[in-house]
Amino acid sequence: RKQVTLPKLRDMYAKGDPITVITAHDFPSAHVADAAGMDVILVGDSLAMVALGMEDTSEVVVEEMLLHCRSVARATKAAFTIGDLPMGSYEISPGQALETAIRFVKEGRMKGIKLEGGKEMAPTIQRITEAGIPVLGHVGLTPQRQNSLGGFRVQGKTVASALRVLEDALAVQEAGCFAVVLEAVPPEVAAIITQKLSIPTIGIGAGNGCSGQVLVQVDMTGNFPPGRTIPKFVKKYGDVWGESFRAIEAYRDEVKSRQYPAQEHTYSMPVKELEGFVQ
Numbered sequence: 001r002k003q004v005t006l007p008k009l010r011d012m013y014a015k016g017d018p019i020t021v022i023t024a025h026d027f028p029s030a031h032v033a034d035a036a037g038m039d040v041i042l043v044g045d046s047l048a049m050v051a052l053g054m055e056d057t058s059e060v061v062v063e064e065m066l067l068h069c070r071s072v073a074r075a076t077k078a079a080f081t082i083g084d085l086p087m088g089s090y091e092i093s094p095g096q097a098l099e100t101a102i103r104f105v106k107e108g109r110m111k112g113i114k115l116e117g118g119k120e121m122a123p124t125i126q127r128i129t130e131a132g133i134p135v136l137g138h139v140g141l142t143p144q145r146q147n148s149l150g151g152f153r154v155q156g157k158t159v160a161s162a163l164r165v166l167e168d169a170l171a172v173q174e175a176g177c178f179a180v181v182l183e184a185v186p187p188e189v190a191a192i193i194t195q196k197l198s199i200p201t202i203g204i205g206a207g208n209g210c211s212g213q214v215l216v217q218v219d220m221t222g223n224f225p226p227g228r229t230i231p232k233f234v235k236k237y238g239d240v241w242g243e244s245f246r247a248i249e250a251y252r253d254e255v256k257s258r259q260y261p262a263q264e265h266t267y268s269m270p271v272k273e274l275e276g277f278v279q
C-alpha cells in the first residue's frame, strides 16, 4: 500500500472519497489499523482512558503521549499519523503549542498534530502550520473542556450554538488546518458545515454528511474495559474483549486440568541424552 500523504488526503476530499480515521495507542493496535487500510491513524488523548485507565483525558501528559506515539509510528507503514496534544501542552501561547508540536514530530515520530478549540486557537494553529507541521482541528464537543461545557454534551443544537460551531470550523480552516474533527453535533449541522468548508470534516457522532469518520479503536472493536461508557455514536464492529476473555478462560482451564501444554508444545531431547540425564 502506498503512503498516505497530505496531497493524497486532499485528492480523496476533492473526489468525495470518504477519509477513514481510527485511533491507535500502541504497536499492535497501529499495526492492525494500518494493515486494514486506514487512511489516518490518530494517537488520541482518549488513550488516557482506554490504555492507561485514567478517569478522563485531563490527566495524561506529553511524555506519556510521546511514548505511545513512538510505538504507533513504528507499526505504521502507510497511514498518515496524527498525535493529539494533551490538555495543558498548547493553550498558554502559540510558542508553547509549537514547542509541543515539534516534540510530537521529533520525539513522537508523528506526521501531524491535533488540537482542540475554535476561533481562540487560530493564532496557535497558524503558528504551527507555518512551521510546516500539519494540524487537524477539533471543534464541536471538545472533551478536554468537559468541565466548562458541563459534561460531554452535544454541541450545535440551537441556532446560536450551531453558528458557533460553524464559525469555529471556518476559523481553524482559515488558520491552516488540513482537516477538522466535528464531534457530537447534529448530522444536519455537520452536513451544512461540511458544505461550507473547503477542507475535509472528520465526523465523530456527527452523522453521515462529513468528509470522513473517526472512531476510538477499542470502542469499535469491542475491546474496551468493562464499565467504560460507550457513546451512542459508536458502532461495535467486533468483540475483541470477549474473544480475549474466552481464550484466557480456556488457557486457565487447560492449565488447571493439565491439558496444556501438550506434547506439540514441548521441546524433545535425544533419548540417549535423556537416559544419561535421568540416571
Ligand code: KIV
Residues within 6 Å of the ligand: 023, 042, 043, 044, 045, 046, 047, 084, 181, 204, 214, 215, 216
Ligand atoms: O482522543 C481521541 O481519541 C479523539 C478522537 C475520538 C477524535 O480525539
Ligand code: NA
Residues within 6 Å of the ligand: 044, 045, 046, 084, 143
Ligand atoms: Na482527543
